[in-house]
Amino acid sequence: MSGASSGREGGRSLKTRVKTARKRTLSSTLWLQRQLNDPYVAQAKREGFRSRAAYKLIEIDDRFHFLRPGQKIIDLGAAPGGWSQVAAVRTGAAQGEGQTGRARIIGIDLLPIETLPGAEFKVMDFLEPEAPRLLTEWLGGKADVVLSDMAANATGHKKTDHLRIVGLVELAGDFACEALAPGGAFLAKVLQGGTENVLLAKLKRDFAVVRHVKPQASRADSSELYVLATGFRGHAS
Known part of the structure; x- marks a missing residue:
């Protein structure tokens, strides 16, 4: 170099x-x-966001308006907290419960996360059997939105990496179906490829609308894509 x-x-x-x-x-x-x-990295520093990923959530929500005042939100793999930061502002949680009534944001990760106004962070693996029940208790009810910007550790082999992240999203989708209230939404990162059929079939069964979204804040050379499922039908039988 x-x-x-x-x-x-x-x-x-x-x-x-x-x-x-x-x-x-x-x-x-x-x-x-x-x-x-990266201009988004520089912008995040200027505007006080914890990561450039914040702009991906902002852009997707600006298009589809699934974050609303007063919601209960779970952020999976939340570190360093950029998505929780956006959610706290858009739900009103960052302004205090007196103005929002019931808005709560809980982010979980395997790593500790620095405190953030309007959000709570827990060190937890979402795959733990008790995770959905505990998060429901902490939120004071079922979640309105489950967010997941998680990605499996990369191996450098595109097909392997794709299969690993799709598997992770399938597990996050299973979690969402346990944690969401009817009508809720699920947003998760996936990778472009041809092996999402099982994932998409499950989401289309459990949600009214399923979309793929590629925000401009995602790097142009990245195969990163997001799946947004809205209108959760209720607990799968």
Whole structure:
């Protein structure tokens, strides 16, 4: 990799390039370089969001309006808290219960998350058998929305990575069907590919409308896609 450059050419700033450090892999170097040149990363820092992923949720909700004042929301794999941050603002939880009545946001992750106004964070694996019951108790009722921006650890093999993330989304969908109130919504990250048939069939059975969404905030070279299922029909038999 070439060294860092801060010069100008034709009045335009050149992209920041990162040296490959001795203990940093090439993939890590490329990721860091991409982060440094990502306008959404810079915007998140300016506007106080915890991650660039916040803009994906903002864009999807601006289109489909499934986040509403007073909702109860579960955020799976919530670290570092960017989606919980958006949800807390859009439901009114960040402004306090006195204004919103019942809005509550609970994010869970295997890692601790720094506190955030309007949201509660728990260190928990959503696959634990007791997770849906405990979250329902903590929320004071069934959730209106289940969010999942989780992704399985990448192996570098596209087909394997796709199968792993689809499997994870299927498990998140099962969780959502236990945790959601009738009429609720489920938003989850998937990857583009041809093996989602089982997942989509299940979601179409349990929800009134299922959509695929590719927000502009997703990187153009990424196979990342989101599935939004709305109008939960109630507990599967």
